[in-house]
Every structure is written in C-alpha cells, then in structure tokens.
Amino acid sequence: MRVALVRELGGIGSVELRERPDPTPSAGQAVIRVRGAGVGPWDVAIISGAFGRPALPYIPGFEVAGVVEAVGDGADVRPGDRVYANMGVAGGGFAEYALADADRLALMPQQVSFEEAAGLVVGGGTALDGLVDRGRLQAGETVLITAAAGGVGSAAVQLAAAVGARPLGVASQRNHDYLRGLGASEVFDYHAGDWVQQVRAAVPGGVDVLFDAAGGQTRDQAVRAVREGGRAIFLAGAAAQLGPGVVGESLDADVTRQTLEAIGRLVEAGRLRPQVEAVLPFEQVREALERVAGRHTRGKIVLQIG
Ligand SMILES: NC(=O)c1ccc[n+]([C@@H]2O[C@H](COP(=O)([O-])OP(=O)(O)OC[C@H]3O[C@@H](n4cnc5c(N)ncnc54)[C@H](OP(=O)(O)O)[C@@H]3O)[C@@H](O)[C@H]2O)c1
DSSP: OEEEEESSOOOGGGEEEEEOOOOOOOTTEEEEEEEEEEEOHHHHHHHTTSSOOOOSSBOOOSEEEEEEEEEOTTOOOOTTOEEEEEOGGGOOOSBSEEEEEGGGEEEOOTTSOHHHHHHHHHHHHHHIIIIIITTOOOTTOEEEEESTTSHHHHHHHHHHHHTTOEEEEEOOGGGHHHHHHHTOSEEEOTTSTTHHHHHHHHSTTOEEEEEESSOHHHHHHHGGGEEEEEEEEESSOOOSOOOTTOEEEEOOOOOOHHHHHHHHHHHHTTSOOOOEEEEEEGGGHHHHHHHHHTTOOSSEEEEEOO
8 A cells, every 4th residue: 555654753854655565454443445634733743753752664644534444353333434533643544544443433424525524533523522521611601712723723613603602713814704604703813912902802801711722822822811710721732821710731632433423413413514725635745744834724634545
C-alpha cells in the first residue's frame, strides 16, 4: 500500500510517499480502506518533534473515513461497513489502508462524504468531549470559543448552539460572517487591542465557560473574560493564571466509538455540519500539511485517498 512516511522527525519536508506492506488486523482491530484522512495541527507538531515520541518510521494521520476491508476477532464491524475512525497519536491514517481499534471507530453518518466524515473525527470529537461530556455545558450558559473558525472551533460553535448555550466566537474579521452562520451569537476579533473588554461589555460579569483552541497570547487574554467561579477548558496548553474561583482543565480529548456515534446522531439531526475548506489529493500531502501549519484554515483540510 501507499503511505505518507516519516523516517526522521524533520517537519513537513520529511514526509515522503512510500510503499509499505498492507496491515493485517489483530483481535479487536479493523483494517479500513481509507477514502479520506483529516489533516490537523497535531500532525504537523508530531512530525516536527514538538508533540509525543512516535515510533519511527511514522505514518501521520489521526482521523480517517473509509470502508472496512478486514476485521480481527471480536471487532464488531463487517467488511463493507462505511466507518470513520480515531487513529489517535499512533497515527497511521495517511495510508491506503489503516489499522484501527474497533472501539475507536463507528459507522459514519449516512449523508456525508468520506472526506467530510474524516474531518469530523478529531474536531467534532474534541468539541463534544471537551464542551459537553466533560465541560458539562448547559443550555443558557455563555461560552467563549477561541480559534472558532478552525477544525475544532467550528464544531464547538455548532455544538454549543445545539445544547442551547450562547456561543461567542473569536476569530479574524474575515471569519465573522462565517461564524454567525455556524450559530455564534457574537463574534470578536483577537487582533483588536480591546477585544476582551468587548466581550465583557457583551456579557457583564464574564462568560461562564472558555473553550480555548488558540493557546498563546489569545488564551492568556481570553481567561480575563471568564466570570468568577467559571470554567476554562484548554486545548493547547493551560493559562498560567486564572481569575478568582475559575476552574481550569487541560483537555486530552478521548474520542471513542461512543463519541463518534454521538457525533453521527448530531450530523443526522442537522445539528452539526461538517466544515471542509479543501480536499487535496494524497500526492499533495505536504501542501495539505503546509496549509494547516499556516494556522488560518477555516474548518478542515482533508486528503482524498484511494
Ligand atoms: N488537547 C486535545 O485533546 C486537542 C484535541 C484537538 C486539537 N487540539 C489542539 O487545539 C488547537 C486547535 O486545533 P484545530 O484543529 O481547530 O486548529 P486549526 O483548524 O488549525 O485552527 C485554525 C484557526 O486558528 C485560528 N488562529 C490562528 N492563530 C490564532 C491566534 N493567535 N489567536 C486566535 N486564533 C488563532 C485561525 O483563526 P483566524 O484565521 O480567524 O485568525 C484559524 O481559523 C490546536 O493547537 C490543536 O493541536 C487539542
């Protein structure tokens, strides 16, 4: 099979298309004939040596969708099933065949393409796990979402609206109408020097929840918008200082079969729409990674494979 392979952790330039033996499933695993693979900042970080210690050679790719080709004992899916899967930090998604754990895949929603399904796995899964399952976001609460136009943020805005919360999106000006279309009630530009004051003017007392997908300076500013006793969920490192009574949590999202099934139900109910900025052919894997590394994609970049 053809794979994108990294033999040394040397960044995007170290990714090469190579041939490798087809995988065979062990107990509890399924081999997926990959049709779409989502590309994320985690792929860029891992191949640059900035995240985790992958065994080399390494095949990037945390999220795929495709058709089950073969199953190991005890894996309760069947050849021919259309599934989407969380490959996790072990990767392996940028390949014609991916070896997935059966408890981290689910039947994909009917009305979406393979590329759309692949792009929902980490973004949708992280938003659901972080905001709803662990963040316990309630109807009527205000939630400030940074990097709101990105892969995770675009799902988080929709999920917050779906539970009846009031999503406030933080993004560049050019993404503001886009965020309103996803369900954001107010939008703020982190380039404005007074953007946090603008949030506090819109929500006197501060927001109930911060869902920070931006990290860095934006995160450190955003924590000042959280009300006393509020909650903060950090995806890209925690803030050093929190306001009085604010409970912070660094998320390590756990995207299981149950998470993916819940996402599927939200998609089928029309509450969560996949957001794909571009689909690139497998041969353009480096270009796809470069676009993600630029940090200004809207929704997802997805590779079309097979
Ligand atoms: N801990 C976990 O379990 C977990 C899980 C998934 C993801 N993550 C992390 O969460 C982060 C977001 O992931 P993602 O896939 O959503 O990323 P992404 O799609 O690459 O995010 C792109 C978005 O980031 C925004 N952005 C860029 N620079 C910014 C800044 N300085 N301040 C605010 N926003 C900025 C851009 O908005 P504009 O173009 O509007 O400027 C763009 O829309 C990444 O660091 C990722 O590694 C963590």
